[in-house]
Each structure stands twice: as C-alpha cells, then as structure tokens.
Amino acid sequence: xxxxxxxxxxxxxxxxxxxxxxxxxxxxxxxxxxxxxxxxxxxxxxxxxxxxxxxxxxxxxxxxxxxxxxxxxxxxxxxxxxxxxxxxxxxxxxxxxxxxxxxxxxxxxxxxxxxxxxxxxxxxxxxxxxxxxxxxxxxxxxxxxxxxxxxxxxxxxxxxxxxxxxxxxxxxxxxxxxxxxxxxxxxxxxxxxxxxxxxxxxxxxxxxxxxxxxxxxxxxxxxxxxxxxxxxxxxxxxxxxxxxxxxxxxxxxxxxxxxxxxxxxxxxxxxxxxxxxxxxxxxxxxxxxxxxxxxxxxxxxxxxxxxxxxxxxxxxxxxxxxxxxxxxxxxxxxxxxxxxxxxxxx
Amino acid sequence: xxxxxxxxxxxxxxxxxxxxxxxxxxxxxxxxxxxxxxxxxxxxxxxxxxxxxxxxxxxxxxxxxxxxxxxxxxxxxxxxxxxxxxxxxxxxxxxxxxxxxxxxxxxxxxxxxxxxxxxxxxxxxxxxxxxxxxxxxxxxxxxxxxxxxxxxxxxxxxxxxxxxxxxxxxxxxxxxxxxxxxxxxxxxxxxxxxxxxxxxxxxxxxxxxxxxxxxxxxxxxxxxxxxxxxxxxxxxxxxxxxxxxxxxxxxxxxxxxxxxxxxxxxxxxxxxxxxxxxxxxxxxxxxxxxxxxxxxxx
Numbered sequence: 001x002x003x004x005x006x007x008x009x010x011x012x013x014x015x016x017x018x019x020x021x022x023x024x025x026x027x028x029x030x031x032x033x034x035x036x037x038x039x040x041x042x043x044x045x046x047x048x049x050x051x052x053x054x055x056x057x058x059x060x061x062x063x064x065x066x067x068x069x070x071x072x073x074x075x076x077x078x079x080x081x082x083x084x085x086x087x088x089x090x091x092x093x094x095x096x097x098x099x100x101x102x103x104x105x106x107x108x109x110x111x112x113x114x115x116x117x118x119x120x121x122x123x124x125x126x127x128x129x130x131x132x133x134x135x136x137x138x139x140x141x142x143x144x145x146x147x148x149x150x151x152x153x154x155x156x157x158x159x160x161x162x163x164x165x166x167x168x169x170x171x172x173x174x175x176x177x178x179x180x181x182x183x184x185x186x187x188x189x190x191x192x193x194x195x196x197x198x199x200x201x202x203x204x205x206x207x208x209x210x211x212x213x214x215x216x217x218x219x220x221x222x223x224x225x226x227x228x229x230x231x232x233x234x235x236x237x238x239x240x241x242x243x244x245x246x247x248x249x250x251x252x253x254x255x256x257x258x259x260x261x262x263x264x265x266x267x268x269x270x271x272x273x274x275x276x277x278x279x280x281x282x283x284x285x286x287x288x289x290x291x292x293x294x295x296x297x298x299x300x301x302x303x304x305x306x307x308x309x310x311x312x313x314x315x316x317x318x319x320x321x322x323x324x325x326x327x328x329x330x331x332x333x334x335x336x337x338x339x340x341x342x343x344x345x346x
Numbered sequence: 347x348x349x350x351x352x353x354x355x356x357x358x359x360x361x362x363x364x365x366x367x368x369x370x371x372x373x374x375x376x377x378x379x380x381x382x383x384x385x386x387x388x389x390x391x392x393x394x395x396x397x398x399x400x401x402x403x404x405x406x407x408x409x410x411x412x413x414x415x416x417x418x419x420x421x422x423x424x425x426x427x428x429x430x431x432x433x434x435x436x437x438x439x440x441x442x443x444x445x446x447x448x449x450x451x452x453x454x455x456x457x458x459x460x461x462x463x464x465x466x467x468x469x470x471x472x473x474x475x476x477x478x479x480x481x482x483x484x485x486x487x488x489x490x491x492x493x494x495x496x497x498x499x500x501x502x503x504x505x506x507x508x509x510x511x512x513x514x515x516x517x518x519x520x521x522x523x524x525x526x527x528x529x530x531x532x533x534x535x536x537x538x539x540x541x542x543x544x545x546x547x548x549x550x551x552x553x554x555x556x557x558x559x560x561x562x563x564x565x566x567x568x569x570x571x572x573x574x575x576x577x578x579x580x581x582x583x584x585x586x587x588x589x590x591x592x593x594x595x596x597x598x599x600x601x602x603x604x605x606x607x608x609x610x611x612x613x614x615x616x617x618x619x620x621x622x623x624x625x626x627x628x629x630x631x632x633x634x635x636x637x638x639x640x641x642x643x644x
C-alpha cells in the first residue's frame with residue numbers, strides 16, 4: 001500500500017479510530033435531527049461544543065499530563081473576538097457605543113471573523129504558553145487558574161468592549177447542528193492525528209518520564225508549546241461555534257462552572273485518549289440532563305421532590321473523586337476505541 | 347509618612363493572611379505531594395460554623411472563635427480520612443484532581459444545605475476598630491492579624507524543630523518511606539499535617555470574617571487562590587517559601603492598589619498575577635524552591 005509509506009501503523013490505526021468515533025457522533029446527530037425536539041437539538045449542540053472544548057483540553061492536558069484550568073478563558077476569548085468582528089455595525093452602535101479603537105465601526109464576514117478569532121486566540125495562547133510550558137506541573141496548573149481569573153476580570157471590567165455581566169447580543173446565528181457535526185468530526189481527526197504524530201508521541205513520552213524524554217533528544221518545552229497552542233485553536237473554535245449558534249454571549253459561561261464541567265468530562269472518560277474525551281463528554285452531557293431534571297424538584301411517582309440547587313455540581317464532584325479513587329486513568333485508560341475492537345476480535 | 351506607614355501595615359496584614367493559608371497548603375504538599383484545592387472549603391466550613399454557633403448556642407465571640415478553629419481542624423482531618431487517603435500514593439495530578447472534586451462537592455453542599463446567598467455574621471466586628479499610634483491612624487484588625495501570624499509562624503517553627511512529630515514531619519517531606527521504616531505511623535504524620543493546616547486555615551478564617559462579615563459558598567476561593575499563587579511564587583512545598591511568597595504577594599497587591607489609577611480598580615488581580623508571572627519567568631520553580639531531583643529515585 002502506498003499510503004503506508006507516509007504514515008505509521010499507529011497513525012493508520014488512529015484513522016480507523018477517528019472514523020469509528022465520527023460514526024458515533026454522526027449517529028447521535030442524525031438521531032436528534034430526525035427524531036428530537038427543539039430543546040433536545042440544543043442539548044446535543046451544547047454537548048458537541050463541549051466536546052470541542054474537551055478535545056482541546058485532551059490535546060494539552062491529556063498528552064502532557066499537566067492539569068489545565070484556563071481553557072474556558074480561551075473559549076471566551078475566541079467567542080468574544082468573533083462576536084466583536086461579526087456583529088453588524090447598527091447593532092454595535094446600540095450595544096457598544098463607547099468601544100475604543102473603532103471596534104464598533106466595522107463588521108466582517110462570519111468566516112473572516114472566525115479566522116481572526118482563531119488567530120488572536122492562538123497568538124495569546126502562544127504568549128502565555130511561553131511561560132506556562134516552562135513551569136513544573138503544579139506551577140503550571142496554578143498559573144493557568146490565575147489566567148482564568150485574569151481573563152474573567154478583564155471581560156467583566158472592560159464593559160465598553162465586552163459588556164461585562166450583560167449579554168453581548170446581535171451575533172448572526174450562522175451555525176446549525178450540521179455545522180457543529182462537521183466541525184466536531186474534523187476535530188476528532190485532528191486531535192487523534194496529533195496524538196499519533198511525532199510531536200504527540202514525544203509529548204506523551206515527556207509526560208511519562210521528563211528526564212528520559214529529554215535525554216532522548218525531545219525538546220519538552222517546544223512540544224508542550226505546540227500542544228498548548230493547538231489546544232487553544234480547538235477552544236477558539238468551540239467559542240466561535242457557541243457564539244454563532246446562540247447569537248448572544250456573556251462572561252459567565254466562560255468561568256468556573258464550565259471549567260469544572262469540562263474537566264470532569266475529560267477525567268471520567270480518560271484524559272490519555274481521544275476516545276475517552278468523546279465518551280466522557282457524551283456520558284456527562286446526557287447524564288447531567290437527568291440530574292438537572294431532579295434539581296428542579298419534579299414530581300416522581302406522585303411524590304413531590306424538593307428543589308435541589310447544586311445537585312449537578314455535587315454529582316460532577318462525586319464523578320471526579322470516585323474516578324480518581326478507583327480508576328485514576330478514567331474509563332478508557334490507555335486504550336483507544338479501535339484497539340478495544342481489535343482485542344474483542346482476538 | 348502616615349500614608350506610607352498605613353500602606354506598609356496594609357501590605358503586612360494582606361501578606362499575613364496569604365502566608366497563613368500558604369503555609370497550610372505547603373505543609374500538606376511537602377509531606378504527601380497533594381495540592382489541596384479543598385483548602386478554601388475548610389475556611390468556608392469555619393465561616394458556616396460561626397453562623398451555626400451564633401444562631402444555635404451563643405453569640406459570645408470567644409466561643410465562636412474557638413468553635414470555628416475546632417471545626418476547621420476537624421474538617422481538615424476528616425477530609426484527609428475520607429477523600430485523600432485513597433489517593434495518598436498516587437501521582438500529583440491525581441491528588442490535585444481529587445482535591446478539585448472534593449472542593450466542588452463541598453461548595454455545592456453549602457449551596458444546597460445552607461443557602462446560595464451570603465449569610466451575615468457580624469459578631470467579630472469588634473476586632474476591627476481604628477486606633478491612633480504616634481499620630482498614625484491604624485486598624486486593630488491589621489495589627490492582630492500581623493501579630494497572630496507572626497506568633498503562629500514562631501510556634502510552627504518550634505513545633506517543627508523541637509517536637510518529635512515536627513521532626514518526623516520534616517523528615518517525611520524529604521523521604522516518607524524512610525520515616526515509615528523508622529517506625530513512625532504514616533497515618534499519624536499525615537493527620538497531624540492536615541490538623542495543622544486546618545488550624546492555620548481557621549485562623550485565617552477568623553480574620554477574613556472580621557473584615558468581610560459574611561460567608562457564602564465560594565467564600566474561601568479567592569483567598570486560597572492567592573495562597574496558591576503565593577506558594578508557587580515562593581516555591582511549592584517549601585515552608586519558608588510559602589511565608590515569603592505570601593508577604594511578597596501582599597506587598598505587590600498593595601503596591602498595585604497604590605500605583606494603579608482608580609478606574610483600573612477592577613483589573614488589580616490581572617496586574618498582580620501578571621507580575622507574578624514575570625517573576626516565574628525568572629525563576630520557574632519559585633524563589634525558594636527546594637532543589638528538585640527530576641530523575642528516578644527508586
């Protein structure tokens with residue numbers, strides 16, 4: 001086969017795995033498009049946006065084994081930059097009358113805006129990454145947490161650009177469920193390709209044994225930085241998809257609640273594999289809908305349950321603690337989906 | 347001159363609060379390599395216990411203070427027993443994520459069982475009154491805070507240097523296996539570390555409460571985030587580093603408050619963390635980081 005001259009065995013296996021995961025995603029998507037109601041469509045869309053976030057997390061956090069808590073901030077940056085670029089001038093004249101640097105005097109095509117948003121997010125991620133990739137594991141986690149707080153305080157403080165706690169409205173709703181399906185399938189292929197690329201292998205090696213990897217000639221800082229920036233591109237795309245579907249954004253969804261949620265998804269599934277990222281996202285996204293239903297205090301079998309605010313947060317915490325205590329590598333551990341099938345066949 | 351003294355005292359009292367919390371984090375980290383994200387919830391537990399004691403038993407501030415300290419110590423030891431023991435020998439990121447999960451559970455439990463809204467607790471306000479010393483207006487709370495922290499640090503140093511438990515804890519931070527081979531119970535050393543950490547959190551809780559006067563589910567988050575940053579700044583796991591980092595962070599924060607124009611008030615955190623990031627570029631492992639051996643030590 002001529003293809004095998006260009007790609008390794010693992011990469012070929014990665015293509016098969018990505019294909020399988022894509023089938024799963026498309027199946028869920030088709031089910032909801034043909035049989036689902038409007039609110040279910042929104043739930044699936046939100047789940048797929050979170051899938052992009054979790055995949056972006058997996059690229060850095062999973063391969064480098066450094067816990068990152070700043071991802072929602074990068075998603076926010078992507079969403080806001082795209083929103084500022086794409087919103088029509090007339091609406092911006094109302095919503096951002098005092099925007100500096102003529103930000104309210106232009107409007108761009110959605111694709112150009114998305115491209116600018118990705119570029120700016122990646123640039124910022126690169127600058128931050130120069131610092132973060134050099135820190136030891138725990139230092140990097142704390143600095144990423146500080147980064148989340150910084151970005152959030154900027155969103156809240158610069159009300160003339162980001163509208164702070166109020167909603168930034170009037171973003172053209174150009175995305176629907178089909179667009180997010182295509183994007184998430186692409187994202188799976190990219191994340192898996194990175195995992196099996198020589199950078200991904202070097203990064204995973206450096207996570208297992210930093211000194212060992214270094215002695216084999218791995219430039220640890222460089223591969224970490226590459227993964228960090230690539231991850232931020234995923235996050236920017238997630239933010240853009242979020243903004244282009246809902247039409248309004250505010251600073252709140254890009255803060256702790258979202259960080260908790262997506263980290264729990266990745267941990268439950270298993271952060272070392274792309275399969276784990278997909279599995280964890282789907283399980284928690286749809287599981288939480290059930291918990292949210294209980295949270296509102298419904299009537300079950302004639303018994304009126306009390307309103308239980310905070311139940312979903314407790315469940316997420318329990319998921320993390322239990323996973324860590326009993327199976328710290330998550331459901332999938334180190335096994336990707338196609339390896340699982342291979343094992344069954346034998 | 348008045349203004350300068352005032353600001354120095356501000357910096358000291360901020361720094362004292364961060365140092366107390368950072369020390370608590372560093373003690374636990376140095377012994378079992380756990381980044382205790384749930385530290386903030388221990389502070390919050392102390393705060394809620396003040397509310398419980400005031401409304402159920404008595405408003406006597408000394409009972410309230412002692413009660414809050416006890417609850418913080420108990421909560422800390424209990425968390426170790428229930429949540430952190432299963433991951434004691436796991437790698438750092440497993441422990442970190444467990445603590446992260448525990449923190450989420452506790453925060454939401456406060457929200458579910460007590461109230462999502464802040465609860466006012468005003469019987470510690472008496473700690474805070476303005477006095478004039480040599481013509482300079484200062485607040486007693488700041489003096490109390492700085493002095494208490496200084497005493498706590500001195501006692502901790504004596505405890506670590508003189509008592510056999512303290513020596514065992516210092517040894518455990520170097521080589522836990524060896525300490526266990528010497529016949530010292532691992533469980534006890536870890537439990538004492540968590541108790542000390544809880545006690546320091548309880549002390550910090552009293553001062554934060556006397557200043558803020560209300561408690562809500564995310565009460566502990568901001569102070570502990572600062573304490574984490576202080577730890578990273580000083581060198582994670584180093585006790586002198588935690589103290590140094592705490593006071594340095596306090597100084598940077600007050601410096602920013604003084605230097606930044608009023609309109610940038612909301613961006614203070616951003617500038618403070620920015621400066622910390624610059625210091626970390628200079629010393630990625632923190633200022634007083636212990637020399638780490640990254641190779642295998644089997």
